[in-house]
Amino acid sequence: MQFKAGDVMVGINVEDGIYTLGFSGASGKTYLRKLICSYEAEGHEDMVEFTYDKKVSSDELINKISKLNTKVILLDRFDLYFDKKVLDVCSKVSRITLIDLKSDSLLITTKAKLAYVVRDNENSIEVRTW
């Protein structure tokens, strides 16, 4: 799955499922979220991102997600507003759910697989498993 945000080609090259994006700093997680945000702002509905500063409750978030028919949902800093119900809804409405967690304590609960953000050059960013 690929899309272009500005000059940057974004590839979400993982199979359907729930993934966490690793725990290494400066890998590009925040950058990826910003790219999806700008892509969304252009009116596309197949990629969606949420982060903690949007200040929505779990029920509001579920309500928003439930209306979507999307391919990828990115939940940035999900450890700060973690709710298993949100993840369950994401799995139903989206093919791929990417969650950014700052620690591994929620990995068992989320049953997320590990994926990595890879930046091979300035104009591309990719999510993939090894």
Next chain:
Amino acid sequence: MKNTDFDRKVIEKIEQGKYQDEETYVDRFGRGLYCDCLSTTSKILILAKQDDGSHVFMVDELGSNGFDLLLECENASVYIENRLLEFGVDGEVMVNNEVYDTDDAVIVMAGGEV
């Protein structure tokens, strides 16, 4: 950012870039960026190094590639959740399943120094 060996090391190790001046750095692709584009891990490390112990830094917020540099922040107070922490022999500590030497760090648990 300051023009110090530590801040330069943070930019080189975490960002894989180069320090340019107090406000900018060059990223791994050779692009000049303002320091607000630094990763959370780099921001924590740079602030922790300058801290006088008056703030507490949560290890949870730090990327796994930044902990060895955090141990060089001799004046910073760092909060590590119990579940992330195990003690080994010879001053080693295991955080998030990685082993670190704590010669330069003082670890305090429940009010008592270890």
